[in-house]
Amino acid sequence: MADDILKLIQENVIQGRITKDDEGFDDGMxxxxxxxxxxxxxxxxxxxPQDIISKGLTRGMAIVGEKFEAKQYFIPDMLASAQVVGAAxxxxxxxxxxxxxxxxxxxxxxTVKGDLHDIGKNIxxxxxxxxxxxxxxLGNDIDTSTIVEAVREEKPQFLxxxxxxxxxxxxxxxxxxxxxxxxxxxxxxxxxxxxxVSEEFAKSIGADGYxxxxxxxxxxxxxxxxxxxx
Amino acid sequence: MLIIGECINASNRTVAExxxxxxxxxxxxxxxxxxEAGADFIDVNVGAGQGTQGQAxxxxxxxxxTVQAVTDKPLTIxxxxxxxxxxxxxxxxxxxxxxxxxxxxxxxxxxxGPLAARHKALLVALAMGSEGIPDTVERRLETCETILTRLxxxxxxxxxxxxxxxVLPISVDSRQGLVTLKTIERIKARYPAAKTVMGLSxxxxxxxxxxxxxxxxxxxAAYAGLDAAILDPRDxxxxxxxxxxxxxxxxxxLCKGYIKAYRQGKxxx
Numbered sequence: 001m002a003d004d005i006l007k008l009i010q011e012n013v014i015q016g017r018i019t020k021d022d023e024g025f026d027d028g029m030x031x032x033x034x035x036x037x038x039x040x041x042x043x044x045x046x047x048x049p050q051d052i053i054s055k056g057l058t059r060g061m062a063i064v065g066e067k068f069e070a071k072q073y074f075i076p077d078m079l080a081s082a083q084v085v086g087a088a089x090x091x092x093x094x095x096x097x098x099x100x101x102x103x104x105x106x107x108x109x110x111t112v113k114g115d116l117h118d119i120g121k122n123i124x125x126x127x128x129x130x131x132x133x134x135x136x137x138l139g140n141d142i143d144t145s146t147i148v149e150a151v152r153e154e155k156p157q158f159l160x161x162x163x164x165x166x167x168x169x170x171x172x173x174x175x176x177x178x179x180x181x182x183x184x185x186x187x188x189x190x191x192x193x194x195x196x197v198s199e200e201f202a203k204s205i206g207a208d209g210y211x212x213x214x215x216x217x218x219x220x221x222x223x224x225x226x227x228x229x230x
Numbered sequence: 231m232l233i234i235g236e237c238i239n240a241s242n243r244t245v246a247e248x249x250x251x252x253x254x255x256x257x258x259x260x261x262x263x264x265x266e267a268g269a270d271f272i273d274v275n276v277g278a279g280q281g282t283q284g285q286a287x288x289x290x291x292x293x294x295x296t297v298q299a300v301t302d303k304p305l306t307i308x309x310x311x312x313x314x315x316x317x318x319x320x321x322x323x324x325x326x327x328x329x330x331x332x333x334x335x336x337x338x339x340x341x342x343g344p345l346a347a348r349h350k351a352l353l354v355a356l357a358m359g360s361e362g363i364p365d366t367v368e369r370r371l372e373t374c375e376t377i378l379t380r381l382x383x384x385x386x387x388x389x390x391x392x393x394x395x396x397v398l399p400i401s402v403d404s405r406q407g408l409v410t411l412k413t414i415e416r417i418k419a420r421y422p423a424a425k426t427v428m429g430l431s432x433x434x435x436x437x438x439x440x441x442x443x444x445x446x447x448x449x450x451a452a453y454a455g456l457d458a459a460i461l462d463p464r465d466x467x468x469x470x471x472x473x474x475x476x477x478x479x480x481x482x483x484l485c486k487g488y489i490k491a492y493r494q495g496k497x498x499x
Binding site: 071074076079116117118122140141166167195196 | 240241277310311358360361362363398399401402404435436437438
């Protein structure tokens, strides 16, 4: 019974359906319960919210990631699924404290100084929220000193930096140096991304990880998170 | 519609490597192909961050000379670094030149604006300011107003300015196609002497069948009043649609341009 409803939640994440009125990616789904209705039912059946997240939402999102990487799914599909997870988390959050669940971790996101591009960073932020992280998005064109100050005050486990321009990616190196100077470098894992950025560039500036696309970023953060937890 | 060939751009790795090793044959080839395909301007972009600005300047000077050795078509100097633009203009021969680009950000407007005014260049002006790309038509128009006011006070005329309404991916926000199209309409209505230009490919980011989406958007933009497009002229279907849209919106008297292109085998179904 519990497994059935969790499976349905997972399927509806993949179909991008928030409520029963939504169409899915496949035809003929309108009218069947969407994720919000399914979660209300699951909670009424006393299913553990943590199981709803891990076996329903997170597993569904992982499959969306696989489909995206196989080019069966595209950005709008991914955003639809991420919105479903967001709506689901809004319902689940009040129940989590009672269930003794702990948040996965906090991540600060920013597009570096001089760079006004925020679409990539926003997509990664949405996916991280969908994966259960608490995300604080500083915005774009953010001064190095503002980023360092946010790391000092918020004490996040992760810092995500984005740049779309060849001329601004150098500012990522500035942030790395400023974190060192402030004595904060070993307090936070830094993951970078953006069109001109590469794995080699990440290594060269001493970042902890590089995400080639939205799901790549989630994968890197998850593996760093698990390595840290182990 | 004026066509700006976009292929010589260092954000493409193959091109960046060709520039780095000063591969004359490669650059000559890609220049000639674009001209033969119907490009009116050839865009040249050397990037910035890799290496020093001195290296980027040398790269740009070499690129301008190399491209101009094989064509008389004017160039579009594609950079937001005044030093690189200045170097390109120094190496340049010919009257007509376009600079790509300036924004309403004061530091760019005050550095690139005077350069364009002094060289009597055409100037691409992006409808954005210090806050990034506005997501509404009204706010994009405000940045155009800022730019036009400042550039005319520097001695430029509206005819020299090519406003880029900017294109955000439709995959991320489904209203953005209309924001761009309406911005074009409003710019043309408010500043009839000014021109409009845009790169098409951003609209289809994150979607399948991107070229088809780009071509459809090209037709809609032509109707909205787009004067120039930055695209890959080697896409013969897109170039066919450029000629067809000129004809359909009354820019091709007696359909001569279209029929001529057809006789040359340049209209591809």
